[in-house]
Amino acid sequence: MTIPLIKPLPVFTSHFFFFFFFLLLLSSSTAAKSKQPSFAKTLDKTHMGFGKEKLTRFRIYWHDIVSGRNPTSVPVVTPSSNRTSPTGFGFVSMIDDPLTAGPEMTSKLVGRAQGFYAIASQEEVGLLMAMNFAFVEGKYNGSSITIMGRNTVFSKVREMPVIGGSGLFRFGRGYVQARTHKFDPKTGDATVEYDVYVLHY
Template identity: 55%
Template sequence: MIDNALTEEQDPKSKIIGRAQGFYSMAAQNDIALLMVMTLVFEDGKHKGSTISILGRNPVLNDVREMPIVGGTGQFRFARGYVLAHTVWFDANTGDAIVEYNVYVSQS
């Protein structure tokens, strides 16, 4: 399960604008890939009260990973698109990471 701070910038001390909530599990036998189910919950700023839902395969050792946006709520109702995830920092001892998500969304 995940319930991580969603910040404006890569710096963990930057403004928290929401939460990244969901879960992941191992999804591959021959490489390291996760099945990600994640909702970006906006709790502050111009998208407050809205969400973006992501569901897809995350091959975590790739520099950039693409996952689909499957919906949203509020300002992102009927959202479709994709996210590009990039691991900025990873601590192998603790498992902590900073992951940048570039979000490309359209609405029908």
């Protein structure tokens, strides 16, 4: 029995296999790159003009006016269960409330609180608040912060997060503390002091 001899491959054939293997690696690398999203990239924040982070504090007054001929708070949902719910659960009101520098309505207007609040608790008068503080005064004119959180209105101090901002408050984050300054049980009108702390660039 004779064992057949295995002939070595010609040089050009071995080069062909090497070249084919190289093409295979190149195509797989290109395919991997093509899977990366072309619509997003990581940026250096300094190239966009963001310097050191700053902390800004505001003390302003929020006026929720539900009475009179020109209310700034208007009910948009009044559920039928509201008749039996002690808290008014499910009630929703849209707001465009003035923000002033002092507690009186005659104080300087610095912005508007625009958004809504809803009674989101069956146990107590606990509001879900979602609103933008849109500023109209000085260098803050055209800038805004967004507040979204839980407001138990009969607590002495309520804290809610600042979840974002625009203009001078881009990438803004922080918190607010709300304290009722005045509430008229006959009309339902309220003035609330807001202490606002915002980190921003």
